[in-house]
Amino acid sequence: MTRSEPSAPDVRPEQEALFSTGAEHYTRHRPGLPGPAEHRFPVARSWTFRHVLGYLRTTSFASAGLFRDGARHAAFEADARALLTGLTGQDGPLVEQAAFRVLLARRPGITR
Template sequence: MSTFAGTASYYRRFRPGIPHELARLLDQSAPEASPRRLLDLGTGPGTVVHALLPHFDDVFAIDADQAMLTEADGLLRPTLPPTHRLQIRHALAEDFMPPDGWHPHVVTCGRVFHWLDQPRLLERLDEYVAPAGTVAVFSDRSLWTSSSTWQQAARGVVKEFLGEERRAGDGPFSPPGPPYEEVLHRSPFSDVTSAVIPVHRAWTITQVIGYLYSTSFAAPHLFGDDRRTFERRLTETLVPLTDEGVLLEDNAFTVLTARRPSPSEDRSWT
């Protein structure tokens, strides 16, 4: 079973997308080319691709969860410009190989790098990313790692029902490995630049519940017959912490953009 089994529709509806500032940064990190190619790994319901369609017109979206890809197709196809090409593929990021002659200018790993065999992935990307191409790794803080009063309270309710240890689907969450920047420095994409993009959000309690159901640590099936009881308990806990029905969050995307240190000038890749 996928770590994110049962979460796809919630992920599409309740996970915040990427901010405009991040989309602009990714646009600026890519070389000019025509067509301009994007590979989105762990695309989920396609939110990163959706934000970047104004900047890239030849896109592959990859995910190992078929339900996520169904959501991505439903989000992206209706808004796809007629000049664009979109290919959605069911594949592990580490195994994916694009068609001969297709070399992405930007590879995005949004909220997914932790789940991947990072050294293996980066070696594979070195086989086909365009010489001047960029690998972008980015994520914001999840509710499990955020520290505001209401987020701590929500996390406490999850622990009441599912235990103190963080879950990852039906198993435990594996501890993080080396810092992402260190992993990238050791890879073929060792020229690394970092940025932090603040985001400010307002949540309703319904949105918080939907967000939790989009995560691997609080997927709906984990609660079994206690799901409605969990929702009532979480609502009772959060209502006193709202301000006119709203819960405020200060968060930030940490963004690493990585390139090869000495790009080839072989223009046949573009």
């Protein structure tokens, strides 16, 4: 998708910053140069319960060090496993649908 100016409510702050730098104005007045463009790359990842619990251990909000003792952390992981089992069945898989967004543009005065 190529945009010449932000006009939709889904415009994100980084897009607003890009358009306010004048990149869109610069490329519009330079024949042959593309304007700012957004590219989306959809991905799907499969997670097992073991992967989810391993990921949670690396976060700042669910790592083992945040619990007073090992028993509380073990109880947390058991509760998480029970919740995930209720959502997907025995051991998943849990499928995460995501998209990476890449916003490409040229800055004024920069040529290659």
